Amino acid sequence: MAHGKEFKAAIKVASTWATATTCGAGDGIPLKSGGPAGGAEAIPDETATGNLWGDPHRAGNAKYDFPIVCEGKYRALEALIGLGLGTSQSTPTQIEAGAYIHDFTPADSSEPIGTLVVDKSVSEWEVDSLKVASLTIRGSRGEPMEVEAQIIGRSLARGTGVNDSTTFASVTIPTGELAFFSQGRFRMNTQAGATLSTNIGIDSFEITIDHAYDQDSFRADGTNTKVRAEPSKDGQPRVSGRFTLDEYSADTYRALREALTQQKMEFQITGSTLIGATAYPYLRVQCPYIQLPEDDPNMSGPGRVPEEITFDAFPVSSAPTGMTITSAVQVRIVSTLTTDPVSGNTYS
Numbered sequence: 001m002a003h004g005k006e007f008k009a010a011i012k013v014a015s016t017w018a019t020a021t022t023c024g025a026g027d028g029i030p031l032k033s034g035g036p037a038g039g040a041e042a043i044p045d046e047t048a049t050g051n052l053w054g055d056p057h058r059a060g061n062a063k064y065d066f067p068i069v070c071e072g073k074y075r076a077l078e079a080l081i082g083l084g085l086g087t088s089q090s091t092p093t094q095i096e097a098g099a100y101i102h103d104f105t106p107a108d109s110s111e112p113i114g115t116l117v118v119d120k121s122v123s124e125w126e127v128d129s130l131k132v133a134s135l136t137i138r139g140s141r142g143e144p145m146e147v148e149a150q151i152i153g154r155s156l157a158r159g160t161g162v163n164d165s166t167t168f169a170s171v172t173i174p175t176g177e178l179a180f181f182s183q184g185r186f187r188m189n190t191q192a193g194a195t196l197s198t199n200i201g202i203d204s205f206e207i208t209i210d211h212a213y214d215q216d217s218f219r220a221d222g223t224n225t226k227v228r229a230e231p232s233k234d235g236q237p238r239v240s241g242r243f244t245l246d247e248y249s250a251d252t253y254r255a256l257r258e259a260l261t262q263q264k265m266e267f268q269i270t271g272s273t274l275i276g277a278t279a280y281p282y283l284r285v286q287c288p289y290i291q292l293p294e295d296d297p298n299m300s301g302p303g304r305v306p307e308e309i310t311f312d313a314f315p316v317s318s319a320p321t322g323m324t325i326t327s328a329v330q331v332r333i334v335s336t337l338t339t340d341p342v343s344g345n346t347y348s
Helices: 078-085 252-259
Strands: 008-014 031-034 039-045 055-071 086-088 093-096 099-106 113-119 124-140 146-153 184-190 204-210 238-245 263-270 282-296 307-313 330-335
Touching (some): 078 330, 252 307
Antiparallel strands (some): 008 113, 031 055, 039 055, 086 099, 093 099, 113 124, 124 146, 124 204, 184 263, 263 282, 282 307, 282 330
């Protein structure tokens, strides 16, 4: 009998669709739930066969769509976040010995491909090629952060892939502290205003990068298979999110919502254990231009009335004061990783 604690997962950027890459030391991810799922579609037999109650299904295209949820850590999620955003800075920037900056932004066209492997203690399940349809970073009061990825996979091999029991024996999960929501700070002000400096107390935060991939990429491309061709975008990608307050005490956000006032925003969580002489690990989300389309301070009982505010993020032509980015969102991780997980380049 397999138990959840026996499972072990790894993810790594690959270079070619339909070709797996081998996961190894440092490629492990802190998986909390989810994993490879799906298979051939069950196509009803609707032909005239004389059977009123229907006939057995027929096997159709193979679809492997599933979520994975990882525990938030400052180290071990760089590859997953890189796949979920799409573009990296190519080469890490060293702050000091032991501390490196990794910046990730959404890609407009080409996006990286990944390989996911989950050792289920019974066998190794390998998705040779995947893209991250959407990536969500979230946290709430009193809990560690979470990172969830919605996976679009090409195929599934069980114990017969490039990654097998022999190769997977070298997989390790990087060490490092958990990222707690309580280590965070949230800041927001007018998009054209001064550098962000005032902390706003919030009870939860969530942001999602949705790439709008074509999830039915079953083309007649001469390969004679019923598995996906490499998906590309077939809709408008979107960056959106929400944050909550435990008490509705002012009309501040209602006013911003009514006018759709342009704002900029930053959420950063910082670790408490040094990774260099003076540097601490951190994860930072910045959006240079957001609007608040929804604000819900409705009562749910006799207690305090909470307030939930949603936001949409957009790119800008020039970075606002206090920021250097023009994309709709940038996720920055400062960790001990010396190699860029998307490009493979190593700081030197």
